[in-house]
Amino acid sequence: MxxxxxxxxxxxxxxxxxxxxxxxxxxxxxxxxxxxxxxxxxxxxxxxxxxxxxxxxxxxxxxxxxxxxxxxxxxxxxxxxxxxxxxxxxxxxxxxxxxxxxxxxxxxxxxxxxxxxxxxxxxxxxxxxxxHDVGGPVAAKVVSVYSPQGGVGKSMLAANLAVVLARESGRPTVLVDLNLQFGDIDLMLNINPERTVAAVIQRMNQLDAELMESFLTLHEASNLKVLAAPARPEYADTITVFVVEKVLQVLRERHTYVVVDTPSFLQDTTLTALDHSDEIILLTALDLLALHNTKTALAMMQKLRYGPEKVKLVLNRSNADVGISPEDVEQTLEYDISAFIPSDGRVAVTSVNEGEPFVLSQPKTQIAQSIRRIAYQVMDREEEFLDEGAEPGPSQPSGGGGGGLFGWFRG
The missing domain is CATH 3.40.50.2300 (Response regulator)
Structure with missing residues (x-):
């Protein structure tokens, strides 16, 4: 449209x-x-x-x-x-x-x-x-969205990020739902996939870029393509490390941006996606459990030699007044925050219920603009976003942090 x-x-x-x-x-x-x-x-x-x-x-x-x-x-x-x-x-x-x-x-x-x-x-x-761009072809980039804590908005970010990349990069973009048991990207985008990643298994020996197109579902409003998760949880075990490796390899051939929505629990297929990613968006929030799990995930990624050029820390609900500040987060995790997403429950919930990404339905909101900024960071075009004069929204709560339970956790 x-x-x-x-x-x-x-x-x-x-x-x-x-x-x-x-x-x-x-x-x-x-x-x-x-x-x-x-x-x-x-x-x-x-x-x-x-x-x-x-x-x-x-x-x-x-x-x-x-x-x-x-x-x-x-x-x-x-x-x-x-x-x-x-x-x-x-x-x-x-x-x-x-x-x-x-x-x-x-x-x-x-x-x-x-x-x-x-x-x-x-x-x-x-x-x-x-x-082709004016400067020539752009190398394909795999971007995995991961959080060790459920319920922090990971799939919401992956879906809206992929939509912005598809619409505003002018380049082929695909979103892979790797939540193999309970994937919900199809609901968030209001699409009805005829085939899912489970169907790929039967054609693995013949799988190439042209055949892969038959397994993808088009999100018409953004021109984004989606490789949906299996329709039934029991099919999850049929998706092996080899399948994930092959799928990402083939998708790179025709898509400039491959966004992967990963599950929160670490398993072989999740680690495979992270290994094959050019960039990992590590999403966290202003609560103790999320921060504890994020600290553990960062330690694991450092052991895997994922550097800061690969792992980008993003703070969701960053303006929530819960007694923890973004500065507390950086000090505790010993890691810089790359981007902030403000809290807007009304917009986010309405978007999910209606099956329409808020970057399309509510593009002027601060939450939508914050995700546009992340997309432009992925495209290495953040200066272009800033030149628009758009305001991504407040990044911090009004109250300070560092006391109470959070002070205990940090110490």
């Missing part, structure tokens, strides 16, 4: 465009703005595919803005709009990178035809960017 942002200073024009597009099943208007100063900051956070940009938009040189947006977001479709445009207006818009020009007053059929045509072009751009 193409996500559309309307930028027009006229309230009537914004309304007409919304009404023209509201019943098109593959088009979604995610927001509208009336000033140019708002536009650039929303493209990334709202995962915008296409902008309808009025040439007389207040607070901006629309032609210059169109060119800048196309440079920053190479997949982006831009349709310029304007009243009685001259040949020079149209030529300037096209030279800046606009895909089409819609004259006012709008005709519904023309709006739909133009938007659908440009949306198709955006899909083609994404496909091309998925193969």
């Amino acid at each position: 193409a996500r559309i942002l309307i930028a027009d200073s006229s309230e009537d024009s914004r309304r007409i465009l919304r009404e023209a597009l509201e019943f098109e099943p593959k088009l979604e208007v995610v927001d509208d703005v009336e000033e140019g100063s708002e536009l650039a900051q929303l493209i990334g956070p709202l995962n915008v595919d296409l902008v309808l940009l009025d040439q007389e938009l207040e607070g901006a040189d629309a032609v210059e803005l169109a060119g800048r947006l196309r440079q920053q977001h190479r997949h982006l479709g831009v349709i310029m709009t304007g009243r009685s445009p001259s040949v020079g207006d149209v030529r300037a818009a096209m030279k800046a990178g606009a895909d089409d020009y819609l004259p006012k007053p709008f005709q519904t059929s023309e709006v739909i035809d133009s938007v659908q045509g440009v949306a198709t072009r955006v899909e083609q751009r994404r496909a091309q960017l998925a193969v």
Whole structure:
């Protein structure tokens, strides 16, 4: 589905465009703005595919803005709009990178035809960017999301992270649900897999990148592909270390980003995934049990010679006021925190219940922005995220820590 942002200073024009597009099943208007100063900051956070940009938009040189947006977001479709445009207006818009020009007053059929045509072009751009970047091909990266403590939001992070990588990198991305007994990624993404990782076993001798595609399920809203966990817990024992190694090896061939949602308990298949990962996101939270288990996990990873360039510590619910601060966490674990995810139970629970990742349904929230930042760290593009001026949300609780039980644990 193409996500559309309307930028027009006229309230009537914004309304007409919304009404023209509201019943098109593959088009979604995610927001509208009336000033140019708002536009650039929303493209990334709202995962915008296409902008309808009025040439007389207040607070901006629309032609210059169109060119800048196309440079920053190479997949982006831009349709310029304007009243009685001259040949020079149209030529300037096209030279800046606009895909089409819609004259006012709008005709519904023309709006739909133009938007659908440009949306198709955006899909083609994404496909091309998925193969090669300006700087050449990007090496595949396997990113495992792990936590030794259940209930800290590991699968939530894995699902939303993978969706952001799929949409905003413009590169093929796959999410592997390695919670072999009770995987729930399919529920979080509201998908119905016809085949799971258990089906791979029967074709191991023939398994290659092309055959692997038949075992993947597409999440249409993000273009993310998913290798789902077995449908029944008893199938978990059939997934061996060899199967995990082969699956990750084959997925690397066609996917730039392979995100693995691992179980909390350590077993051979989990360790295999961690061994074959380029990066491990180690998730913890502000409670004693989670921190104790995280300390143990870090000690184990250090014995396996996983360095800080591989293991990134992420603190979830980082602004919870529970008497423990992020500084306490770093001091106790003797490890730097790479990223913070603020607490937002309402957004997270609603996302799970509705089967829609909050990075899509609630992209402006602090929790969604914090996960976007982690995704940009994975892509080695964090500076680009920071240049947007987005606020990832508070990282710390208001109260300090270090006393009580936590002081005892640290000591």
